[in-house]
Amino acid sequence: MRNLSGRLYAAIRIVLLAVLVVPSAASARDAIVLEPVQLGPHSYYFAGETGMASHENKGFMSNAGFVVTPGGVVAFDTLGTPALGQAMLDAIAAVTDQPVRLVIISHYHADHIYGLQAFKAAGAEIWAHTAARAYLHSDEARERLAQRRADLAPWVDEDTRLVPADRWLTFEDGGPLVFDMGGVALRIIDVSGAHSPEDIMLYVPADEVLFAGDLYFSGRIPFVGPADSKAWLAALDRMGALGPRVVVPGHGPSSTDTVADMQLTRDYLLYMREQMGAAVDEMMDFEEAYAATDWSRFEAYPAFEEANRINAYGQYLQLERESLEAE
Secondary structure, eight states: OHHHHHHHHHHHHHHHHHHHHSOOHHHHHHTOOOOOEEOSSSEEEEOOOSSOOOTTTTTOOSOEEEEEETTEEEEEOOOSSHHHHHHHHHHHHHHOSSOEEEEEOSOOOHHHHTTHHHHHHTTOEEEEEGGGHHHHTSHHHHHHHHHHHHHSTTTSOTTOOOOOOSEEEOOTTSOOEEEEETTEEEEEEEOTTSSSTTOEEEEETTTTEEEEEEEEESSSOOOOTTOOHHHHHHHHHHHHHHOOSEEEEEESOOBSSHHHHHHHHHHHHHHHHHHHHHHHHTTOOHHHHHHHSOOTTTTTSTTHHHHHHHHHHHHHHHHHHHHHHHO
């Protein structure tokens, strides 16, 4: 009996230690606290880690922002998990008593939208580009959600769902959508078809702050993949024409030296188009082209290892398409 009691005591002790040491899903979510960075009288942002989404960073590897007005708060993107979305709401509530009335989504990629359900539950209205509708019912969306549930549990789980917009935006004349919230003028700018089919940016003229989404990467290699790099370069020109004082990228720190910081993305896109375009013209196999390309100029930047090969292959295929269309 003494041995049985000893074994039982040891088993109970192990269970108690496990409960104390291993956090529950709820406590893991509760541990997320975000600190907003103020950029102007109305504008703030949350700075995610530089790199890819991982269990270690709890999926916090992208940026999001918000604009405080006397008529309510406008959020721009909602980060990559419902828990991060709730953490955003908590942090906003520490800055202002104004409710979040509107969420504008830069594009429907996982690291920018999985926080939406927290905002929807809080009563916010969601706006996004109409081209994002197709993503919601796509195999890509289902596969990415399954992958995130596997890689980012408990922050992405079976209760995580894709949330559609309440208003799908169209830009028939190509100009910005200008609106007012509490006396603060805001501009939504259509740059769709560059990084994704549904890219939009938010500009706050009073603060000279541009929330650029994934068209602008600060201090790291952008994720390009199969994007239209020619349209992306044109989008960078449009950003420069705005002359913002501060640009909030989709990833990386906010930028006040916008021309210089924009140059990395521009140079990277131009170099990739040059190298992969030459390979396509010479009918060179991708593997051979990739191995023959000198990537040393970009190797030291964050996300190079994770993104560069995917980017190069996507642009190889993009330039093949451009070549065929030119014939």
